[in-house]
Amino acid sequence: MNEPHPDLPIQPAWKTQDLVDFLSQDKSPTICFYGGEPLLEIKIIQEIMDQIDAEHYSLQTNGLLLNKLPTEYLTRFSTILVSIDGNEETTDVNRGKGTYKKLLTNIKDIRSRGFTGDLVARMAISETSEIYKDVVYLIENTELTFDHVHWQLDVEWDHGIETRWDNFPEWMLKYNEGISHLTDYWRANLDRGKIKGMVPFLVIYRHILNDTSTDLPCEAGLRSFAIRTDGKITFCPLPPEYEFSVVGDIKKNNPKELENAIGVGKTCLECEVYSLCGGRCLFAEKTKLWGEKGFDLVCGTVKHLIEELQFIKPRVDTLIQKGIVKREDFDYPEYNNTTEIIP
Secondary structure, three states: OOOEOOOOOOOOOOOHHHHHHHHOOOOOOEEEEOOOOHHHHHHHHHHHHHHOOOOEEEEEEOOOOHHHOOHHHHOOOOEEEEEOOOOHHHHHHHHOOOHHHHHHHHHHHHHHOOOOOEEEEEEEEOOOOOHHHHHHHHHHOOOOOOOEEEEEEOOOOOOOOOOOOOOHHHHHHHHHHHHHHHHHHHHHHHHOOOOOOEHHHHHHHHHHHHOOOOOOOOOEOOOEOEEOOOOEEEOOOOOOOEHHHEEEEOOOOOHHHHOOOOOOOHHHHOOOOHHHHOOOOHHHHHHOOOHHHHHHHHHHHHHHHHHHHHHOHHHHHHHHHOOOOOHHHHOOOOOOOOOOOOO
16 A cells, blocks of 8 residues: 655645636536635635536535635535534534534524535544434534534544554444434434434435445545645545545546546455445545454444344335335435445
């Protein structure tokens, strides 16, 4: 595996016109501003939005500078994903004292200024997390007004499972138990005709219901790509510093040439749940920083989630037949809004 690139510029070395030229070859581009923290460069965001009429704009942000984003640009976003991990205690432990209150203030602010798009809570799940408690809190909190909640496990970003985790296997058992409780919670709400916006549940369940297979749900390396600050194009925004992730160049390639540039490897393709999962994080699959055993251990959480959702299918089929919920209620997302889908 290549070593990290040490010299990527902090700000884009390419000009906005380079991006305009590149995306002019895409009939319906979707643009997501991603970091680091993209709102540290609001002027660049404005410049791009002024010059490119994207079909959808998305923003992944820590939320602390949302109040600085001018309303005329704010209301053009289809999706805003805010990093938050649960209630005030959980969020502040992970992200710093006072973070939760600032996020609450800023979320109320963007709603009051007319943001009506999809507001997604983007959770990082670690040893400080209790998946059932934290997800339900974010879904049910009427002040935060999240439409959907998505979570990623904070795993396989470092060399060795013990680097930051005291006892991941033991924690995983508690996590799986929490997923089982979340499935009960989700099904109980379906019984009342309420579709709770839990992103991994919705997307996986769409394929379970329709008996269809999926490829990598986040579309990284297939139809979704990231542009580095040096103009190189990578299959995903997560590992920009790794040269192995480079699949093109903004000045040398066009979007069509990049389609299906890279796919999941043998580990995922031969897995019994691949048709419903589509593959976990491509960076994790390509690097396997925790080794094969560590990778398989994390995959166990995905298999458990899928098993729990498959178990309730007869009940959901009945609810659909009775008209209590509709099959199309599970059609999420309608466009690539940068949710990774598989935790």
